[in-house]
Structure formats: structure tokens, C-alpha cells
Amino acid sequence: MRRGFSIWVTLLTMTLWAATALGVPVIDRAVVDQAGVLSDEAIASLSATLHAHHQATGVQLAILIVPTIGAEPIEDYSLRTMARRPGRQRSGRARDYGPRATPKSPRGWLRPRARAQRPCHAHHSRRRAEQSARGALCRSL
Structure with missing residues (x-):
């Protein structure tokens, strides 16, 4: 009985996961x-x-x-x-x-979470580069 319940719960979980993936x-x-x-x-x-x-x-x-x-x-x-x-x-x-x-x-x-581990100077220079690239793309559109 207990094994049948755990199988049922597993199938239900997999079905719900598949439904969200669809x-x-x-x-x-x-x-x-x-x-x-x-x-x-x-x-x-x-x-x-x-x-x-x-x-x-x-x-x-x-x-x-x-x-x-x-x-x-x-x-x-x-x-x-x-x-x-x-x-x-x-x-x-x-x-x-x-x-x-x-x-x-x-x-x-x-911003991506990985940026928090970078040194401050690298973060600011990369941020400026991304902002200028984003601005250039927006201007081209």
C-alpha cells in the first residue's frame, strides 16, 4: 500500500512537471x-x-x-x-x-547573479561596456 502511494505521488509530480514544461x-x-x-x-x-x-x-x-x-x-x-x-x-x-x-x-x-562575485572595478567597466552596447543596439532599432 505504501509503495503504491509513493509511485502515485511520483507519477503525479512527473505529470505536473511535464505540464509546466509544455x-x-x-x-x-x-x-x-x-x-x-x-x-x-x-x-x-x-x-x-x-x-x-x-x-x-x-x-x-x-x-x-x-x-x-x-x-x-x-x-x-x-x-x-x-x-x-x-x-x-x-x-x-x-x-x-x-x-x-x-x-x-x-x-x-x-543582472546575472554571477556578477556579485567579480571585483568592483571589473564590474563597473563591464557594466559600462554593456550599457553602451545596449544603447547602440537600441539606437540601431
């Missing part, structure tokens, strides 16, 4: 807004801008807005999401730089 959105276009934050005009404008950026640089970007990712770390969620995107298994010259996530919290831009 909740990953498919990125099938340049802008996916599941939270309903953007208007149709904004989505069309961003899509056109991202397409023009792809044509000019060869770098393909996508925007995904979801209402919540729950308790899952943003890194894990972005890796799971990008692993399921169309065209992932392309061969040849296609380069994949992996997912990039820059979520914004009420306190400002979130």
Missing part, C-alpha cells in the same frame, strides 16, 4: 506578446524594425512578452523557450548566439 511558448514570429502589453501597431512596427535589422546585420532578434514565468529562474526559462524555437536545428552557416534575457524589475534592470 507551457513554453513557441516563438514563430519576431514579436510574441502573450501578456497583451503591446498594441497591434506597436507589434507591426517592432516586427518591421527587427526584420530590417536582420536584413542589415544578419542577426535575428525576437521579442517575447509573457505575463509571468512563475518561480523559475529567467535563465532556465529563456533556455527552454529558445530550445523549442523553429529553425533551431539548422546546419550550415547559421550561427546561434543563444538566448538573451534582460527582464526589468521595479528596481531596474536585473
